[in-house]
Amino acid sequence: MNRVGAAAAVSIAIFAVAAPFFLKPFGIFMISMWAVLAIAAMGLNLTLGYAGQVSLAQGAFVGIGAYAVALLTQAGYPFVLAFAAAGGLCFAVGWILGYPALRVQHHYLAFVTLAFTTLVFLVLRNEEWLTNGIYGINGIARPAFFGWSTRPAPNFYFFSLGTLAVLSIATWWMLRSPWGRAFVALRENPIRALSLGLDTRRYTLMAFAIGSGLGGLAGGLYAPLVQFIEPSSFALGMSFNLLLMVIVGGSGYFFGPFVGALIAVLLPEWMRIAQGYYLIVYAALVIVMMAFCPSGILGLIDRVSKVVLRSRPTAAALGPRGSAQGSVHEHGP
């Protein structure tokens, strides 16, 4: 990470910790939602932004994780176990879903994952004996740890934020390791990667599985956050919304999903002032942004900073797109 990136990370961290002290309960709920969805978007960024595998299934994994935690905690299992099971289950399902990616790519793969999302939605809606169907599951309890309850909104926010921090550090570590380099190679030129000894099959499955696992963990926090879940929350809309977060924030930039989730969660709320027109204005803003800045917000900042600095085109100067030794391998489209 370059100095600008480090400064931005510290500023965001301070802001994130201080925010609930200045917000009303609904505001705290919204930033909790940001922390939860940022985890899911981070998982999608790994699959899509780094490894180059198009997925429209991330919302389904959030759903699987949410239902796993809801069902297991209501069956009496401790939250920690249910949360781990949500991540583990989605990791396993994601691994299996990765197999089509070994045969098809790009929009064909998008359709495979889209079909998976529809399948998950139908299972959640129709298998009433397990999921309670369209009535959903309510009364999902927020966990307590050694007497510290996360029932109050600020406490649950800090719990979500802490989980986001831990998972972000773990993801950062992975991306700066040879695995991160392998994911980038997989995205850029899988045939060359294969000839250099990279088991592209294993790395593709791993990228899918880890991204899906993060989606499941996000679902594990989503259920106790909203305390009521039903199938339509995890239909295609959520997958598209998570994709929007990754693309708007900056696909392949480590902090892209954080920025994207912030925009996708908060902007519609701020724009409610426009009443019935807010979705139209929101959609127009997204269209304009994609037309003029397809590399997302961080891609735009990257480009502007390069122009301002007028530096020579070294990797260091190219910021997050470069990958000097020990750095995270990032790119822009």
Place this chain on the structure above:
Amino acid sequence: MSTVLEVSNLRKSFGGIAAVDGVSFEVVEGEILGIIGPNGSGKSTLFNCVLGQLRPNDGDVRIDGRRTTGMRPCDLNRLGVSRTFQLLQVFPQLTVRDNLILAGQEHQGSMLSRLIGPADAGLGEAADRMIAFFRLSHRADELAGALSYGQQKLLDVAMAFMAGPRLVLLDEPAGGVNLTLLSHLRERLQAYHVERKATFVVIEHQMEFVMALCTRVLVLAEGRIIAEGAPQEIRRDPKVIEAYLGH
């Protein structure tokens, strides 16, 4: 000297057209074998069959006596077989150093150790040595995509050597390279060959390059070997002249 690569009666067809039609040859340790032939003679298809990119219809490939026909390229690479492609194949969004570390990292430890171990997989110094060997030190931290075509070509070849391979197959290494860089590339290949005692198989159109580098030459035409011998003999062979000039 032992046989490193043994190809027996290899055949590969696309539809009704035999791209490689019963090719057999051996490459012994320390040899630099050149494979030449007009466009469409089956050279790259032969490479791709040997290296697992294509599955041959018939025939056998053995490396150090072990049957490797149909083996995946990544598994072949771990056996010490490396290659370059006809077209440039560097990773433009990675730095020069990261390209080289990537080229060697899968030979270091296990999948798990590559996750929890050092970011450079313990290859930082080896990568710097390879960068210096190919005289790219001044551009080590730049993105590969920012290098000139010739420098990317050098990086491409350096990546093939990064894991210390026993057998290197180079597909048109001189393609699109200017004369100055060509002589530099040939000199580096010869230096590596002497230093590491590696075995090379080189597909090339640039005859001067082949004559200066290779110890033996095979000529392919229409998927078959039509001549084989020392470079100077091949140059005078009427069958070769006919295959190239078409009369």
